[in-house]
Amino acid sequence: MKFKSTKEAWEFWTYYGGRTGFDVRINYENKSKVDGVITSARYVCSNEGYRAIDKRDHNTKRPRAETRTGCKARIRITVDREVGDYSVYDLVLEHNHELQLPSTCHLMPSQRKISSLQAFEIETMDDSGIGPKAAHELASRQVGGSVNLGYTRRVLKNHLRTKRQRELMYGEAGNEATFEETFSTIRSKVHKQTWLNSIYKVKEKWAECYMRNVYTLGMRSTQLSESLNNDLKNHLKSDLDIIQFFNNLERVIKGKRDNELDAEYEARKKLPRIKMRVPILVQASKIYTPCIFEYFQNEYERSMAAYIKSSEHNEFIVAIEAPGEASTFEEECKVVGNYAEQQALCTCGQFERTGILCSHALKVLDVMNIKSLPKRYILKRWTREARVGAIEDCYGKIVV
Ligand SMILES: [Zn+2]
Ligand SMILES: [Zn+2]
Known part of the structure; x- marks a missing residue:
C-alpha cells in the first residue's frame, strides 16, 4: 500500500476510522531538518496511550471523562526518498475498546466537518434570525437526514460562537444602545429566575412527602410533559392541517432520536471514572x-x-x-x-x-x-x- 503524500495517508486513516467506528489522531510527523520533507509519520486511534494525571482531579467535582484506553491500533508510514511517495511499514488494526455504531460514527470529531459552503449557509441563516436548532434541521433536510450532514448541532453552535467572538473583536456587535438593551433584558431574566427559585424551594419542602413511593425514575412530576409540551408547542399550531400536523410531529420525534444517538455516542466514547476498585x-x-x-x-x-x-x-x-x-x-x-x-x-x-x-x-x-x-x-x-x-x-x- 502506497500513498502519494502524508495528507493522502491521513485522509485514508480518517476515512477508515469513520467506516470502522474509531476516532483518529496524529501521533507524530517527523520532518527533515534539511529540506522540511516529512520522512515518517504515525497515525493512531484516539484511544491511544493514557491521559496524564489531571492536576485538578482532587478538587474538581466532575473531572473530565476518561477516554484513553491505551489502544494499539495504528498506521506508520515512511517516505521513499527516490520516488517521493510513502509506504506503510507498521499497521495494527485491533482495538481494545468498544467501537462506535454505524449510526453514531458521524458524531466523532474526526468525521465532523463544516465545509466553507456550509459555514456560509449557517452564518446566513444566523444573520436572518434562524435559530441554531432550526438551522441544523434545515441543513439536515437538504441532505436527507442528520447522518449525512457531517456536523452536529453542537458543532454548529460552536461555529456560531466563534463567529460572534470574531465579530466582537472587530467591533461589529453594534452600538452602545443595543448593548444596554440586551443587558437589561438579561438582567430582568435573571431576576425572574431568582423569584422562581425561591418559590420552588418552598414547594420542595412539602412536595417530597407526596412523592415518596411514586415510581418516577427520578424525574420531577411534570418534567416529561413540560419538555414535550414545549417541543410540541414549538412545532404545532392550532391552524395546521392534518398533513402539516404529522409532518411536524415527525420533526419532533426526529429531534428526540438525534439526542438519543448523541447519548449513545457519549456512552461509547467515555469510560466511567471508578473511584474505588470494589x-x-x-x-x-x-x-x-x-x-x-x-x-x-x-x-x-x-x-x-x-x-x-x-x-x-x-x-x-x-x-x-x-x-x-x-x-x-x-x-x-x-x-x-x-x-x-x-x-x-x-x-x-x-x-x-x-x-x-x-x-x-x-x-x-x-x-x-x-x-x-x-x-x-x-x-x-x-x-x-x-x-x-x-x-x-x-x-x-x-x-x-
Ligand atoms: Zn482503538
Ligand atoms: Zn434508603
Missing part, C-alpha cells in the same frame, strides 16, 4: 450508562458514611453521617434485609422512585456480605444495553 462499582460501571453510574457511585460513596443504629432480626435502622460533621446524622431509615432473596427494602423509597439503590440499602447489602449488585436491582432502562441486546454481570452471566 466489585460492585466495577460491575456497575460495566452495566450502567455513564450518567447513571455517576449517580450510583455517589450513593455508594454515601453508604460508606452509613451507621447501623440498631438491628433486630433482619430489620436495620440506618443513618448517614453528615459530611464534615461527626455524630450529626441525616434522617434515619428502616431497611429490611433478606439474604435468601438478595433484597434490601428501604423506607426512603429511592429505588421505587428512581430505579437506583439508595445508600441505606447498599449499606445493608454490604452488611449481609452481598458484594455485587443483585439482579433484581438492575433496571434495563438504566443500562448501556437499554436499546438492544442482553446484559451480562461480572461473571458473564446474562442477567437482564
Whole structure:
C-alpha cells in the first residue's frame, strides 16, 4: 500500500476510522531538518496511550471523562526518498475498546466537518434570525437526514460562537444602545429566575412527602410533559392541517432520536471514572450508562458514611453521617434485609422512585456480605444495553 503524500495517508486513516467506528489522531510527523520533507509519520486511534494525571482531579467535582484506553491500533508510514511517495511499514488494526455504531460514527470529531459552503449557509441563516436548532434541521433536510450532514448541532453552535467572538473583536456587535438593551433584558431574566427559585424551594419542602413511593425514575412530576409540551408547542399550531400536523410531529420525534444517538455516542466514547476498585462499582460501571453510574457511585460513596443504629432480626435502622460533621446524622431509615432473596427494602423509597439503590440499602447489602449488585436491582432502562441486546454481570452471566 502506497500513498502519494502524508495528507493522502491521513485522509485514508480518517476515512477508515469513520467506516470502522474509531476516532483518529496524529501521533507524530517527523520532518527533515534539511529540506522540511516529512520522512515518517504515525497515525493512531484516539484511544491511544493514557491521559496524564489531571492536576485538578482532587478538587474538581466532575473531572473530565476518561477516554484513553491505551489502544494499539495504528498506521506508520515512511517516505521513499527516490520516488517521493510513502509506504506503510507498521499497521495494527485491533482495538481494545468498544467501537462506535454505524449510526453514531458521524458524531466523532474526526468525521465532523463544516465545509466553507456550509459555514456560509449557517452564518446566513444566523444573520436572518434562524435559530441554531432550526438551522441544523434545515441543513439536515437538504441532505436527507442528520447522518449525512457531517456536523452536529453542537458543532454548529460552536461555529456560531466563534463567529460572534470574531465579530466582537472587530467591533461589529453594534452600538452602545443595543448593548444596554440586551443587558437589561438579561438582567430582568435573571431576576425572574431568582423569584422562581425561591418559590420552588418552598414547594420542595412539602412536595417530597407526596412523592415518596411514586415510581418516577427520578424525574420531577411534570418534567416529561413540560419538555414535550414545549417541543410540541414549538412545532404545532392550532391552524395546521392534518398533513402539516404529522409532518411536524415527525420533526419532533426526529429531534428526540438525534439526542438519543448523541447519548449513545457519549456512552461509547467515555469510560466511567471508578473511584474505588470494589466489585460492585466495577460491575456497575460495566452495566450502567455513564450518567447513571455517576449517580450510583455517589450513593455508594454515601453508604460508606452509613451507621447501623440498631438491628433486630433482619430489620436495620440506618443513618448517614453528615459530611464534615461527626455524630450529626441525616434522617434515619428502616431497611429490611433478606439474604435468601438478595433484597434490601428501604423506607426512603429511592429505588421505587428512581430505579437506583439508595445508600441505606447498599449499606445493608454490604452488611449481609452481598458484594455485587443483585439482579433484581438492575433496571434495563438504566443500562448501556437499554436499546438492544442482553446484559451480562461480572461473571458473564446474562442477567437482564
Ligand atoms: Zn482503538
Ligand atoms: Zn434508603
